Amino acid sequence: MVSHWAPSTHHGIDAVRRNRLLRALPKLEANLATELLQGVELRYGQTLQEAGEPLRYVYFPADALLSATIAMDDGSSVEYGSIGSDGVFGSRFMASLRAPGRTLCQVAGEAFRVRPGVLFEHLDQMPVLHERMYRYSQYLYITTAQLVACNCLHTVTQRCARWLLSTRDALGREEFELTQEFLATMLGVRRASVTGAIGHLVRCGAIKYRRGCVTITRSRSLERAACECYHVLVENRRLVIAS
Ligand SMILES: [Zn+2]
Incomplete structure (x- = not known):
């Protein structure tokens, strides 16, 4: 369940730049991103997306750290990726799919979120953000591949x-x-x-x-x-x- 949100008291342009992906944006894009994003405090262990759910929000962590996990029927699970202040949870190419696993908050802190439909509607006006999000998806993909090998061999x-x-x-x-x-x-x-x-x-x-x-x-x-x-x-x- 996504619940117990505590809206941030500050979410101006300086605040959103605590996420390094957003910090890289030129001023016009940063201003638009600031308008679209909402600051939220995430609790340790809070579930942001359950397996099988569509993407509810795209998250840009500030000092929170997120974990993407896959759970098995017997209750065991394993992490296949983590997302910190240099990244984003949620991408355009995954938005139409059901989540393969649960994503939760690994370390409590602040993040900025936006509904995927709202963000993707504006993404053509934000080419730098679009490119950065695409690159981060590539990074998560190769990280997942490495972790598959690591989990089997080490x-x-x-x-x-x-x-x-x-x-x-x-x-x-x-x-x-x-x-x-x-x-x-x-x-x-x-x-x-x-x-x-x-x-x-x-x-x-x-x-x-x-x-x-x-x-x-x-x-x-x-x-x-x-x-x-x-x-x-x-x-x-x-x-x-x-x-
Ligand atoms: Zn390893």
Whole structure:
């Protein structure tokens, strides 16, 4: 369910530029985007789109972080993509399809949203935004392909380290809230496996973990523990989004 919205108290042009994709827009496009977008506070764990639903809103995160997941009949699930302040959830080419899985808020914060019909109606007037959204769809596609391989071929500890580094990069900070249960859901593994992986990363000095909060204390150690996929994802982001 999409509910409990708390409209933001500020959603001027400076506010929407907290999303890096919107920050790249020329002034005329930024002004139009500001008129169309509504600021909202997203809660941790809040579902933004259920599997099988049409796209209700397009979201541009400011400091919130979103997770796209696929759920199975037995209740297990796995993340196939995350969307932070350099991206957007929702695209024109996916808008006519039912969602393949659930998208939820992984880290609470602010985002800007707009009804897809309203945005796409104006997209021809916003060629830079159109291009940026297209590129971001490409980035999500190649990220998903990488994660399919990662989830099949790499250990839970490697994937855990990769996930922590990617989340750190998306948020721009070393410390963030995280429960082992949530991480198990994102990685599609049992909680006991995540407990073992977290324990290993704590013992090698890469992270500190207190109940519900992880701090990356030695980035190099965490990168050594991660699989190659982390650097592939960083390079993909640099080539597709930042270029
Ligand atoms: Zn991997």
